[in-house]
Amino acid sequence: MAAKPSIPKGTRDFSPIEMAKRNYIFNTIREVFRLYGYQQIETPSMEMLSTLMGKYGEEGDKLLFKIQNSGDYFKGITDEELLNRDAAKLASKFCEKGLRYDLTVPFARYVVMHRDELTFPFKRYQIQPVWRADRPQKGRYREFYQCDVDVVGSDSLLNEVELMQIVDIVFTRFNVRVVIKLNNRKILTGIAEIIGEADKIVDITVAIDKLDKIGLDNVNNELREKGISEEAITKLQPIILLSGSNPEKIATLKEVLAASETGLKGVEECEFILNTLQNMQLNNEIELDLTLARGLNYYTGAIFEVKARDVQIGSITGGGRYDNLTGVFGLSGVSGVGISFGADRIFDVLNQLELYPREAVNGTQLLFVNFGEKEMSYILPILMKIRTAGISVEIYPDAAKMKKQMSYANTKQIPYVAIVGENEMNEGKVMLKNMETGEQNLVSPEELINITQK
Structure with missing residues (x-):
């Protein structure tokens, strides 16, 4: 007996209806990206591991899917190395590429x-799948799409302002209420300095970033495990739990971080972004949140995260400023900032809130019933006219029983069915049935096009 097929955990199949919903998401986001002058690129699904390793921190490196070399991948490996069973070391020899x-x-x-082909500042967007060897759970997948928008070659904070506008417009178009959370890695660096743990900035940010998931007590325990002193942890508490309006938080931070030049620079950048956006009349709230850390090592300035208000799910968009990323590839002095929309989480949010427009989900708009060759010959030229008008139309491929053809239309939620028999052909018309109301009308092909277009 053949084994029952399956797919890897953390991956999903998508039905035609689900794909229509996903394309609605991609197309909506793509349209907004284009409004701000971003151009699309694509890169390979796999990269050299030397490109990927060391860019996401120790935890991120563990989540990389590595691709086993083809051919004799044991070549050059000693028996001693195999017997030591050092997985990380063996993987570095077995695998040169990763997803x-x-x-x-x-x-x-x-x-x-x-670099020689690009005009700077270079504004690009990219909509492609990514992979993480994470533990699958609700809202977290091993294969998922990201919709990224980045600009490199400009230090201007106007880029951050525009990215926040993009976020606001996208979720307004989706009719999803969100809160946009803002912080700055310079502020976090300043906090680490004033509590006397400047060399532990990475450990502190990784722990703080988990506050929503594991709670304050567990964050503090993780800080202790990383060697952060009790005195420093005590000093940290009122800072990460800072409350009040954005202007109140800014005022408090200016006092708390007065001794940190880096920290004050981060406060100044946040203040500019918030003040500029205040004049833009965003539809969604933007909040300065000091617990936001975005645990990726390459962020150097403003960092963002977006949470849905009406659905319990993790971050659905995130990003930030990275001044040093291209430097590791030999191109220094190129600043960048970008955000990534988590298409799969947005898909789940729109599903839960039932926010897909009907026209975005519907596929075929019109089905012609097939009674036989004579009727089919009459219908085919009409189909060409209908498709030329941009209307999605099918003819049932077989002259099956009427009940079967109507069942097909119902199952696919096709809103209109066209019936052509001897009488309709003699009059040069079509009997059009509205599947929702049951109403039937004898119409010309031109009238049929007008009705289905509406």
Whole structure:
């Protein structure tokens, strides 16, 4: 007996209706990206591991899917190395390539390789799948799409302002209420300095970033495990739990970080972004949140995260400023900032809230019933006219029983069915049935086009 087929955990199949929903997401996001002058690129699904490793921190490196070398991958490996069973060391010899973890690092690699062809500042968007060897759970997948938008070659904070506008417009178009959370890695660096743990900035940010998931007590325990002193942890508490309006938080941070030049620079950048956006009349709230850390090592300035208000799910968009990323590939002094929309989580949010427009989900708009060759010959030229008008139309391929053909239309939720028999052909018309109301009308092909277009 053949084994029952399956797919890897953390991956999904998508039906035609689900794909229509996903394309609605991609197309909506793509349209907004284009409004701001971004151009599309694509990069390979796999990259050299040397490109990927060391860019996401120790935890990120563990989540990279590595691709086993083809051919004799044991060549050059000693029996002693095999017997030691050091998985990480063996993987480095077995695998030269890996599936991309995100779209930002491949983008930085792209910029360096194509620098002579690009005009800076270079504004690109990219909509492609990424892979992470994470533990699958609700809202977290091993294969998922990201919709990234980045600009490199400009230090201007106007880029950050525009990215926040893009976020606001996208979710307004989706009719999803969100809160946009803003912080700055310079602020976090300043906090680490004033509590006396400047060399532990990475450990502190990784722990703080988990506050929503594991709670304050567990964050503090993780800080202790990383060697952060009790005195420093005590000093940290009122800072990461800072409350009040954005202007109140800014005022408090200016006092708290007065001794940190780096920290004050981060406060100044956040203040500019918030003040500029205040005049833009965003539809969604933007909140300065000091617990936001975005645990990726390459962020150096403003960082963002977007949470849905009406659905319990993790971040659905995130990103930030990275000043040093292209430097590791030999191109220094190129600043960048970008955000990534998590298409799969947005898909889940829109499903839960039932926010897909009907026209985005519907596929075929019109089905012609097939009674036989004579009727089919009459219908085919009409089909050409209908498709030329941009209307999605099918003819049932077989002269099956009427009940079967109508059942097909119902199952596919086709809103109109056209019936052509001897009488309709004699009059040069079509009997059009509205599947929702049951109403039937004898119409000309031109009238049929007008009705279905509406």
